[in-house]
Amino acid sequence: MSAKRATSFDVARLAGVSRTTVSFVLNKVPGIQISEATRRNVLEAARQLNYHPNESGRRLSSGKSRMIGLVLLQSAEQVFNDAFLLQVLVGLEEAASRSGFHVLLKHIKESPPYEYSQLINENHVDGIVFSGPLQEDPLLIELHSRGFPIVLMGQMPDTVIPYVDANVTLGAETAVNHLVSRGYSRIGMITNASFRYATARQRRDGYCQALKAANYDIDETLIRQGDYTPASGFEAMNTLLDAPDRPDAVFVASDVVAIGAMQAVKQRGLRIPQDIAIIGFDDIPTAGHLDPPLTTIRLPAFGIGWAAGERAIRLILGEELEAQGVLLDTELVIRQST
């Protein structure tokens, strides 16, 4: 059983045909005529020898690796706190395997050395999907301009590189609309991060759009900034509650920040949602287990991975994309906090 694996040559010999014919049959090459008899002969011989084409030979011959590189440019700590990356990854893998592609994982700690270029130079992958803080990256831009298939997760300002992202602006709007529809009249906001980050600005924009659409005034004093931590949410919520005219509902643009905000509310003996409603953003795994279970906006993590993979494959196959970017819709998850 530990004998050498059968090659297409062995199959050819057993079937009494040429290696070329074997290749034609097994790859179902279109536009080639093979008699049904020999076709069956070949298939039977392949089955009998337990033949599986050697991927290395295939790659060398075709010049394609049928492999997508997923480049994670994040510190190990960031990765640990990213509850969605795994789903993204599974989505990517599913899109890839559906088209006969495989996924190569590459984790990179720091940007400068551009370790991922090795994947490309050495022909490891046919295309890459890039995840990470998208600052200016000359190598990415150069690769893209050379026609190498690249898909970003998230948007990179001032470039034409294809991307896939969640429509967070619309998601934030949905969240605030939900509060409006529940009859809350004074709606505050705590951001997920500083406005230096595009993702924080987008969520703020959605908040403002929803208020405008509902003919509410936008009160800048009701907007506080968080910084990804529960502690920041705790503090921000306290300043909101200290205000003379405190809100009756708050859109917290991050579940993690919302955890702190909820603690601040409860510490004052106020009830959620009776005294003040809270809606989060992200739908982290424990959001449903908070006290009370947190209404929030679910990000299409799996879908982002899937779409990124699908687009990368389209680029690899030489197809045109109908648009530079894709924005996937979020989902409102209603629980008990609103």
Next chain:
Amino acid sequence: MSAKRATSFDVARLAGVSRTTVSFVLNKVPGIQISEATRRNVLEAARQLNYHPNESGRRLSSGKSRMIGLVLLQSAEQVFNDAFLLQVLVGLEEAASRSGFHVLLKHIKESPPYEYSQLINENHVDGIVFSGPLQEDPLLIELHSRGFPIVLMGQMPDTVIPYVDANVTLGAETAVNHLVSRGYSRIGMITNASFRYATARQRRDGYCQALKAANYDIDETLIRQGDYTPASGFEAMNTLLDAPDRPDAVFVASDVVAIGAMQAVKQRGLRIPQDIAIIGFDDIPTAGHLDPPLTTIRLPAFGIGWAAGERAIRLILGEELEAQGVLLDTELVIRQST
């Protein structure tokens, strides 16, 4: 710039030597004499042409893929709830890249079709690391017996396949020891799952060992079963609190289950840890943000991935492992719930 990539032949021609010499120089083949002059010539030519060896050619020639397959046999839902898998993955990637290996991710939904055998048959990977519920898997056993490098994450009963796992028994013991050292005298337990699962039995064993070592009696009525959900923890804790002689501390063998247990305690107006202490297990990302922050046992997720990768590579390189399994130590994370 979009011209063909340089091959070793181009380098040879520019350097005025044979392709063989180029290979010898660039691969630093031991036991081969190359004059310093030509060595520098070759290196300079390679640099000048921006030469990178084509991995496909390498693979075909060497018969090795320098690739480790990470096989995830879990439903998408399970993957979503697994907060550690990503860390495991990053650990594996790090161990792999340290030795010049790459990681191929393969997600499989159901066991029967054994999709992962394709990875092996087609020479995609030199070895696999397997993660998932380890029921009997004849294919895994056969592959191992044929000498194919396999490392399991978690233990598979009645096999000699190498594995890497967390020492959960010791971890549970550590958790209970911590409660003992804090002076709690009546220590209950809520399991993470049914005793049908080895992981639940191991945690129970650790609990019992710690009590024995402290000369505490083991009171079976203080042990309740959870089933991975907060709801089960809520119910189990309620039955513990209803008992005539209720515990003053509880070891909950899963943070997720502990979330429910904490809710039950708080709902009765009891305080944590003053009235009843709770220690969890797993250290999920939000454990530190619960109210109060949960003391728990951290699993060495990154280390498991790293060790699995390292051992897989050792197997691939033909080295012997000093032992079938490796058990990595957990870490006590003290917060405010004890």
Next chain:
DNA sequence: TAATTATACTAACACGTGTTAGTAACGGAG
């Protein structure tokens, strides 16, 4: 019947590398 065309294949090259066996050139020992 002769010429064309469709059918069913095969010979041969290409992909880019690793590696074994072999060979000139040269210096030193006998």
Next chain:
DNA sequence: CTCCGTTACTAACACGTGTTAGTATAATTA
């Protein structure tokens, strides 16, 4: 001067596949 060993290389094969150009044979047409 001859023999031998060392140094510094190279020729040639192997890896297993995809694919183009070409060739017999049989079927159809003029």
